[in-house]
Amino acid sequence: MEKTIQILLGKIGELQKKQIFRQTEVSKRGENFNVFNVLGLWSEEVRLHSAMLAELLNPEGSHGCGDAFLAAFLREVLYNDEKIHDLSKAIITTEYNIGCISEDGMSGGRIDILIEMPNESRLPTLIIENKIYAGDQANQLRRYYNWGLGHFYSPDKFKILYLTLDGSNPSSDSIGKGKNFNYETISYANNIRMWLKKCASIAYNKPKVRETIIQYNHLLDQITTSNMEDKNLLVEEIASNNDYLKNAVLLCSLQNEIIKKAIMGPIRQALENIQKIAQDRISPLTVEFEYSSFNENGGKLDWGFNYIIKEADKIVRLAYVFEAGLKTIYYGIPNQGTSHDFLVKQPVFRNKNEIWVLGWELMPDKYQNWNGGNLYNILEELTSGAFESSEFYKTIINSIEKTSELFNI
Structure with a gap:
């Protein structure tokens, strides 16, 4: 077993060194250049990510594409429904204030992105909690649910989206204690990146908008899936040999x-x-x-x-x-x-x-x-x-x- 583990670790080390070499070569070619990285904004949930998403989703945004990006978001991320029409009156707000957090922690706070749909659309308001690296707050989603229930009177009138890099679930601390409520998890790695590709296509005749979207999507690629190909190579190498697989499981337990x-x-x-x-x-x-x-x-x-x-x-x-x-x-x-x-x-x-x-x-x-x-x-x-x-x-x-x-x- 000891010899097999040594061979396995050696192969993993070789693959990892190849990855580091490739990353170095990519950097030398300037492929890692990104204006958002240069400005030090890559991890800024509010100053970059929430602001960028909200601007694209806003029918009145400076992109000049009207409600096309918002409609694409609903189709690509949520509904897969081509019958979404006229969202021009939707209201998009970042850091939406729902009051001071109460002593019991069950109400109040700030919603990262609030999307209020036009009444005629019959679509629910979207409450988006945007998580890049920050941890969950106590009762955070519970507070948003309580606000939505008090504001709209029915859970059918609003939808909570929990947005993370990889689509992970909120912590039990964020959900809090009480009656179960519905929320949906979405990810930058899959949902947002796919939507941004659609947005870039929509903005084909607006080069500045298109290039900004492409650069932002490239940033997301760097912070979400840049290592997926290399991880898959490692997994395939481990899975190619039953002894490797057994020893890898043992190492995982440690x-x-x-x-x-x-x-x-x-x-x-x-x-x-x-x-x-x-x-x-x-x-x-x-x-x-x-x-x-x-x-x-x-x-x-x-x-x-x-x-x-x-x-x-x-x-x-x-x-x-x-x-x-x-x-x-x-x-x-x-x-x-x-x-x-x-x-x-x-x-x-x-x-x-x-x-x-x-x-x-x-x-x-x-x-x-x-x-x-x-x-x-x-x-x-x-x-x-x-x-x-x-x-x-x-x-x-x-x-x-x-x-x-x-x-x-």
Whole structure:
């Protein structure tokens, strides 16, 4: 068995290295150029994805295609019905406010995209919850359902769409407790990308609109299905031999333990090395590195680590937070663990809320989701070639230096 596992791991490694080589060649040819990536908007649920979808769906949108994109969305994503007519009076709203969240968490919030159909269409209002990397909120879909029921009086008058990268289901926490209600899952990987291809065809005589749609669809390809072909090759290689298949199943059963070893081995060592390098760079400030224990819930792991930056009795905590079973990774400066004097200063990172007043940002796409190929790529990056030339190192060291500037303001 041991020899078979070694052969299997060797074959997987060979295929993965071929994938990395292909990705490098694609990048050299400029095929990864994308205006949305250049502007750093790829993961922005509100500023890019909700705004882009809403603009295309809006019959009054600047695209000049009227209700054609909205009709295509309904046909391609929901109804497969050619009898959809005249949606020109549909109203599209992003971040639709349904009131403050109540103490019991059963009402209020903001709907990512609300599509109010014309009365004569006899189509239900669409409530779209748009999830790229953010985790579910408690009772989130339950609140939207309660609002719809109170507003329209009948569940037939509205439809909840849960939009994610891969069409995954909402968490039980988001659905909440109470009477069951209907919702539909849709994905960027399949539904939205197919619809965008249709939109590009509709806009054949509007080159600027068509090119923007194509670029956006290419971005979705990068963040959803860019690795599907390579994954299929791996699966076919494993399935080609019964011994490979049995040993792969065994390895899958040990996934969490293997991930723990990877994180607490070369990755932790890299993070500790970053602390030492950062200490030299931002001296006389001091930098400390700390990490949390693994949290395992329902078979999913989560973790986190911090860099504590100090000057005398002043402290700033730069936190790296993992959610959704190591899928979503973001970093920033939380209020907790940071000296109060700093909390009145301008945000350091792009996004902010009441518990991250100095801001937070998502890690780059290539460093999200430590359950799959991305973790392999991180290990490859850290163990091959010069450590300080890796993007992983540069991303974290830059965030530490950016945070340290608070002490100079």
